[in-house]
Amino acid sequence: LPSDLSDLPRWLPFTILFLLLQTKLPDYYEVWMDIACNLTHLIESRTLRDVVQKMPELSLHHLHSHRELRLAHLALGVITMGYVWQEGQMAPAQVLPRNLAVPYCLLSQKLGLPPILVYADVVLANWKLKDPNGNIEVIFSLPGGETCSGFIIVSMLVEKAAGPGIMVCTSTVPIFHISTLRLAPVVYVTAHVDPTIFHATLRIFLSGWRDNPMLPNGLVYEDISDEPVLLSGGSAGQSSSIQCFDALLCVRHYDETAAFLARMREYMPAPHQRLIHSLSGSLRDFIMPCSNPDLCRSYNSCITALLDLRNYHINTVAKYVLVPAHHARLSGCPLGGVGMALDSRGAGGSNIMGFLKTVRNNTQKALIAEPQDM
Numbered sequence: 001l002p003s004d005l006s007d008l009p010r011w012l013p014f015t016i017l018f019l020l021l022q023t024k025l026p027d028y029y030e031v032w033m034d035i036a037c038n039l040t041h042l043i044e045s046r047t048l049r050d051v052v053q054k055m056p057e058l059s060l061h062h063l064h065s066h067r068e069l070r071l072a073h074l075a076l077g078v079i080t081m082g083y084v085w086q087e088g089q090m091a092p093a094q095v096l097p098r099n100l101a102v103p104y105c106l107l108s109q110k111l112g113l114p115p116i117l118v119y120a121d122v123v124l125a126n127w128k129l130k131d132p133n134g135n136i137e138v139i140f141s142l143p144g145g146e147t148c149s150g151f152i153i154v155s156m157l158v159e160k161a162a163g164p165g166i167m168v169c170t171s172t173v174p175i176f177h178i179s180t181l182r183l184a185p186v187v188y189v190t191a192h193v194d195p196t197i198f199h200a201t202l203r204i205f206l207s208g209w210r211d212n213p214m215l216p217n218g219l220v221y222e223d224i225s226d227e228p229v230l231l232s233g234g235s236a237g238q239s240s241s242i243q244c245f246d247a248l249l250c251v252r253h254y255d256e257t258a259a260f261l262a263r264m265r266e267y268m269p270a271p272h273q274r275l276i277h278s279l280s281g282s283l284r285d286f287i288m289p290c291s292n293p294d295l296c297r298s299y300n301s302c303i304t305a306l307l308d309l310r311n312y313h314i315n316t317v318a319k320y321v322l323v324p325a326h327h328a329r330l331s332g333c334p335l336g337g338v339g340m341a342l343d344s345r346g347a348g349g350s351n352i353m354g355f356l357k358t359v360r361n362n363t364q365k366a367l368i369a370e371p372q373d374m
């Protein structure tokens, strides 16, 4: 376990679900909050870039708690995505202006996060209670209306469902309790996320500036670095929960697949990275030679749960990325070949289906032969 247990509340993704109810920043940051809250409107009226350019350059001195820092990172993250992609994929901004770039990079440095919207922002830190019954809603939305909020909330519910599993990972409770992990919330995607809107709108605002043909050289953060910076967009590949399960259950990935997942870890909060690292052990090697059928079955049921999730996810990606891309091509979408640049590649520039199937197959390979009951 990470040695610094004072990290604990920040350490566990699911804990953030219960603790990060910060929805306001000190008044000094009103301008950031106003822009982030009105993002969709400002993008649709194509005025966001003008508004951002006129924004004063704020200092970070009035941000005190970790929660305030995280909320500010989320706010500047959505503003940055809106600024870069306001005009669509065809005309991304090449330079992030100083009044946004400087506080955003300083804040990112403070938090140990990259200066781009990450999963830990847009999902883990982007929710608030809607009513006393525990219903939730997003704090900031990107364009895409209910599809956007639905996508964020479904991902958040997956994190919440993963919570008890993470709890087991960090305790000495017998492993078979992990098989109680239920990732059923992912099925809500189809009810709340419209494939066409996801594909044509939301996906663009989550795109980054690494391996992205629309911003091949990256983005210049004015007065931070003269050289453009390359950063991947937001992806649930940055979910620390799923990587925690892989680590604990010893699901091994290789070559480019492992490299991509490792790169996604760099977009997670440092305490989450440390947790994943500390869980990577030899549980499977311990179970393998053991002849206890219950233990083997419990282990396999965990792997099967992960496998089911990944199979479901592959079908979802086909429905939300590949099918709409095909329709757009058939209908002679005005974006032509250029706008489709993201279709066969994920947010990280990976070949989507090949990558996801390899991850799934590696999960399957972790299954172990169960000994006969004694």
Ligand code: HEM
Pocket (backbone or CB within 6 Å): 151, 154, 155, 158, 159, 186, 189, 193, 198, 234, 235, 236, 237, 238, 239, 242, 310, 313, 316, 317, 320, 321, 345, 346, 347, 348, 349, 350, 352, 355, 356, 359, 360
């Ligand atoms: C409309 C719904 C979704 C779509 C279209 C989608 C799309 C993708 C794509 C294209 C990738 C490839 C890597 C990348 O481009 O970054 C990916 C990876 C991944 N996604 Fe999703 N995703 C969806 C929902 C979710 C949800 C709700 C979760 C749960 C938190 C999730 C978890 C993951 C994980 C963990 C990976 C890394 C590969 C793995 O470990 O299996 N995705 N997703």
